[in-house]
Amino acid sequence: MKKSLGIxxxxxxxxxxxxxYGEGFLSGYNLMNLTQRTALFSILALGAGVVIVAGGIDxxxxxxxxxxxxxxxxxxxxxxxxxxxxxxxVLTMSAAIGLFHGLLITRLRLQPFLVTLCGLLLYRGIARxxxxxxxxxxxxxxxxxxxxxxxxxxxxxLGDYRLPATxxxxxxxxxxxxxCFSRTVWGRWLLATGxxxxxxxxxxxxxxxxxxxxxxxxxLLAGFGGMLFIFDTxxxxxxxxxxxxxxxxxxxxxxGGCSLRGGEANVLGILVGTATLLVLRTAxxxxxxGSQLEFAVIGGVLLLGIATDELVRxxxxxxxxxxxxxxx
Amino acid sequence: MPAAxxxxxxxxxxxxxxxxxxxxxxxxxxxLAGITLEVRxxxxxxxxxxxxxxxxxxxxxxxxxxxxSEGELETADASGAWSACRMQSVRDAARAxxxxxxQELNLSENLDVAGCIFLGxxxxxxxxxxxxxxxxxAKHWLACVGLAIDPSTLCExxxxxxxxxxxxxxxxxxxxxxxxxxxxxxxxSAHETARLLALLRTLRANxxxxxxxxxxLDEVLALADRVVVLRDGKQTGELLRSACDRAKLExxxxxxxxxxxxxxxxxxxAAVRLRVRDLVSAHAKRQPVSLEVRAGEIVGLAxxxxxxxxxVLEAIAGITESRGYAMLDGKLLRGGAAHRVRSGVxxxxxxxxxxxxxxxxxxxxxxxLAWIDQHRAAGLVRTSGECALVDRxxxxxxVRPAAPHRRVRTLSxxxxxxxVIGRFLAISPKLLLxxxxxxxxxxxxRAEIHAQIRQLADTGSAVLFASSELEEVLLLADRILVxxxxxxxxxxxxxxxxxxxIMQLATGGGCEAASMERASL
Numbered sequence: 127m128k129k130s131l132g133i134x135x136x137x138x139x140x141x142x143x144x145x146x147y148g149e150g151f152l153s154g155y156n157l158m159n160l161t162q163r164t165a166l167f168s169i170l171a172l173g174a175g176v177v178i179v180a181g182g183i184d185x186x187x188x189x190x191x192x193x194x195x196x197x198x199x200x201x202x203x204x205x206x207x208x209x210x211x212x213x214x215x216v217l218t219m220s221a222a223i224g225l226f227h228g229l230l231i232t233r234l235r236l237q238p239f240l241v242t243l244c245g246l247l248l249y250r251g252i253a254r255x256x257x258x259x260x261x262x263x264x265x266x267x268x269x270x271x272x273x274x275x276x277x278x279x280x281x282x283x284l285g286d287y288r289l290p291a292t293x294x295x296x297x298x299x300x301x302x303x304x305x306c307f308s309r310t311v312w313g314r315w316l317l318a319t320g321x322x323x324x325x326x327x328x329x330x331x332x333x334x335x336x337x338x339x340x341x342x343x344x345x346l347l348a349g350f351g352g353m354l355f356i357f358d359t360x361x362x363x364x365x366x367x368x369x370x371x372x373x374x375x376x377x378x379x380x381x382g383g384c385s386l387r388g389g390e391a392n393v394l395g396i397l398v399g400t401a402t403l404l405v406l407r408t409a410x411x412x413x414x415x416g417s418q419l420e421f422a423v424i425g426g427v428l429l430l431g432i433a434t435d436e437l438v439r440x441x442x443x444x445x446x447x448x449x450x451x452x453x454x
Numbered sequence: 455m456p457a458a459x460x461x462x463x464x465x466x467x468x469x470x471x472x473x474x475x476x477x478x479x480x481x482x483x484x485x486l487a488g489i490t491l492e493v494r495x496x497x498x499x500x501x502x503x504x505x506x507x508x509x510x511x512x513x514x515x516x517x518x519x520x521x522x523s524e525g526e527l528e529t530a531d532a533s534g535a536w537s538a539c540r541m542q543s544v545r546d547a548a549r550a551x552x553x554x555x556x557q558e559l560n561l562s563e564n565l566d567v568a569g570c571i572f573l574g575x576x577x578x579x580x581x582x583x584x585x586x587x588x589x590x591x592a593k594h595w596l597a598c599v600g601l602a603i604d605p606s607t608l609c610e611x612x613x614x615x616x617x618x619x620x621x622x623x624x625x626x627x628x629x630x631x632x633x634x635x636x637x638x639x640x641x642x643s644a645h646e647t648a649r650l651l652a653l654l655r656t657l658r659a660n661x662x663x664x665x666x667x668x669x670x671l672d673e674v675l676a677l678a679d680r681v682v683v684l685r686d687g688k689q690t691g692e693l694l695r696s697a698c699d700r701a702k703l704e705x706x707x708x709x710x711x712x713x714x715x716x717x718x719x720x721x722x723x724a725a726v727r728l729r730v731r732d733l734v735s736a737h738a739k740r741q742p743v744s745l746e747v748r749a750g751e752i753v754g755l756a757x758x759x760x761x762x763x764x765x766v767l768e769a770i771a772g773i774t775e776s777r778g779y780a781m782l783d784g785k786l787l788r789g790g791a792a793h794r795v796r797s798g799v800x801x802x803x804x805x806x807x808x809x810x811x812x813x814x815x816x817x818x819x820x821x822x823l824a825w826i827d828q829h830r831a832a833g834l835v836r837t838s839g840e841c842a843l844v845d846r847x848x849x850x851x852x853v854r855p856a857a858p859h860r861r862v863r864t865l866s867x868x869x870x871x872x873x874v875i876g877r878f879l880a881i882s883p884k885l886l887l888x889x890x891x892x893x894x895x896x897x898x899x900r901a902e903i904h905a906q907i908r909q910l911a912d913t914g915s916a917v918l919f920a921s922s923e924l925e926e927v928l929l930l931a932d933r934i935l936v937x938x939x940x941x942x943x944x945x946x947x948x949x950x951x952x953x954x955x956i957m958q959l960a961t962g963g964g965c966e967a968a969s970m971e972r973a974s975l
Contacts, residue, residue, distance in 0.1 A: 327791050
């Protein structure tokens with residue numbers, strides 16, 4: 127909680143500012159929409175966070191979202207497969223993509239940036255070729271399966287705000303991840319690997335497997351996220367579905383306190399980081415800044431957030447050292 | 455305390471730098487206080503003290519890295535007139551004719567030798583490098599330090615000893631009158647050290663003032679004209695070479711006598727725990743190595759830097775792949791490092807910052823990392839057990855300060871080394887491998903580390919360590935194996951070994967196997 131104080135403050139500040147100066151920010155519909163988008167993007171950001179903690183980077187998230195998001199309706203509608211075979215197949219394929227990245231990085235010792243950059247190009251290309259670059263959608267069907275993303279829970283006394291069902295998988299994943307990092311041996315190992323891979327190896331940590339595992343988790347979550355995104359939107363173009371999503375995911379994870387140097391995890395921070403980015407996006411529209419400015423504003427705020435965070439961290443590290451010196 | 459009186463010194467020396475009552479506080483805590491000394495041209499002044507005694511702080515102040523908060527610095531110009539100087543940057547120090555040769559070598563590996571020597575001061579005309587002049591000059595300074603290499607050699611292809619000499623050439627090329635060396639021999643072999651000391655003697659004869667910091671009292675006694683001893687940030691003594699000996703220096707440094715360890719019983723009848731046969735590391739195409747370590751035995755690998763000791767240890771630990779085999783208690787060791795740590799093999803690496811420590815993490819995390827796996831319950835960390843373990847290891851290893859949440863980066867070198875060794879002692883390994891167990895560690899901490907290693911061996915574990923310091927090998931080992939060019943060329947029982955005999959084998963002289971090989975060629 128203490129680690130997330132900065133990002134929570136930033137988040138609240140943007141919320142308060144927008145609700146005062148923007149119209150309709152606090153409307154039930156807008157808040158429900160924001161919750162839904164935050165939940166969907168959180169899944170990607172949590173995946174990106176795991177890889178970043180392990181000291182790596184995954185640029186292919188958006189393309190994996192595209193591939194799985196396009197493949198799901200393509201197999202269901204065009205090929206008439208049953209959801210019970212499509213969903214496991216798509217998830218297995220995502221995990222296999224992660225395994226492929228992980229093995230290239232740990233066994234062939236290729237750089238994560240390059241491997242996943244190639245993945246970024248590769249998977250979108252495959253998605254476009256597979257579907258002949260045609261838009262894919264559910265054409266109004268598959269209501270039952272799509273309710274994973276479209277379901278809403280009524281909450282008393284909140285007016286027309288209804289809680290999106292996507293919040294459930296996000297909370298489950300986030301809690302599981304938080305538990306892993308704080309209490310399990312594997313979580314500790316992943317943190318150690320991200321911090322100093324060589325020292326972790328000397329200490330008996332199976333670093334290659336952990337790194338590979340991190341990429342598997344990341345791609346699996348990207349695949350799962352891609353499926354939820356298409357369930358949510360209903361149809362998509364292979365050429366632009368999931369464009370830049372990896373950058374949102376990475377930005378959210380970093381904003382949430384996962385240093386790109388690796389070895390620092392903050393699950394709550396990732397969630398709040400994602401929410402901050404999406405609120406910012408909405409704020410730009412509600413405040414009438416013009417959507418052309420979207421990327422510029424997000425870039426600026428991100429830079430500010432990271433710089434402040436770094437300065438605060440440096441200050442508090444110095445203080446902590448001083449305190450422990452005096453008390454011992 | 456016999457202070458150095460000017461008339462006792464050689465006539466050709468002249469004071470060039472005066473330090474008066476200098477002190478420094480970090481966040482209100484005095485790291486250094488009341489230091490008063492004089493640096494003279496044509497003289498070697500050694501500064502000794504344990505880790506954390508304030509040597510580094512003093513060097514940083516003298517070289518302009520750190521600005522002192524108390525006292526005065528004065529320099530003499532060529533005519534002998536004194537003026538107070540404020541050293542706020544390395545540039546100020548350079549202007550005053552002071553150059554520091556760092557303990558960690560900071561050469562830019564992608565530059566050539568000439569580029570390294572003149573980095574930041576490149577001779578240029580209208581922004582164009584004058585390469586010819588640079589190389590000509592570089593050649594001159596290389597000759598001064600006795601290095602016969604081409605100035606266009608890339609720094610990354612040089613050995614550590616050569617890099618050290620280039621650092622010195624770089625310092626000399628600034629026309630420094632005061633040369634400060636921080637632990638210059640910590641990564642050199644005995645042979646290279648001897649050459650470096652000879653070079654420093656030559657420089658002294660040429661009128662350079664040398665300030666020399668070292669943990670190795672032998673070197674200090676061999677080289678210094680005067681010795682200043684620091685302890686806990688204070689000056690505890692200033693002695694002329696003629697007035698000091700080892701015991702006296704140690705006593706001034708530590709403030710207590712270091713008790714020699716009692717002799718250990720011989721282990722010739724104990725069961726063999728580690729059996730290595732024809733091991734060839736894939737890292738270096740070396741000769742096959744075979745050796746054995748018995749239960750409760752401490753075996754030392756002696757040899758020069760590059761003799762292949764690290765490769766043997768890393769191959770046994772599974773860090774690098776290898777051919778041949780290593781057996782622990784009759785079972786073949788397989789797989790990578792993770793697998794072998796689980797079977798009870800631990801390696802304390804040579805480079806603790808790179809391969810040992812998580813510098814930004816807490817002392818607790820560093821101490822418990824290997825333990826948490828051995829004592830996990832269904833994949834979960836036993837957090838209460840972990841806290842108890844950390845407290846236990848801190849008191850057992852005598853890590854100071856005993857602050858589990860403090861970042862390891864802020865600990866002194868000796869305490870950092872204790873925390874790496876503590877991490878592996880926490881899992882009570884059956885076989886403990888140590889590569890340079892006390893590199894850059896002071897006398898007191900070294901004795902404490904050695905005691906812990908002996909204690910582990912007393913429980914029946916096998917210990918195999920490599921050290922470039924003969925003194926340490928003789929002090930710690932029950933049995934000594936000497937390596938030369940990738941093979942084991944000799945073996946001694948510790949009692950029968952002498953430094954001279956080991957050096958002879960380590961340098962390839964007086965070795966039967968080697969001479970036979972030469973005869974057969």
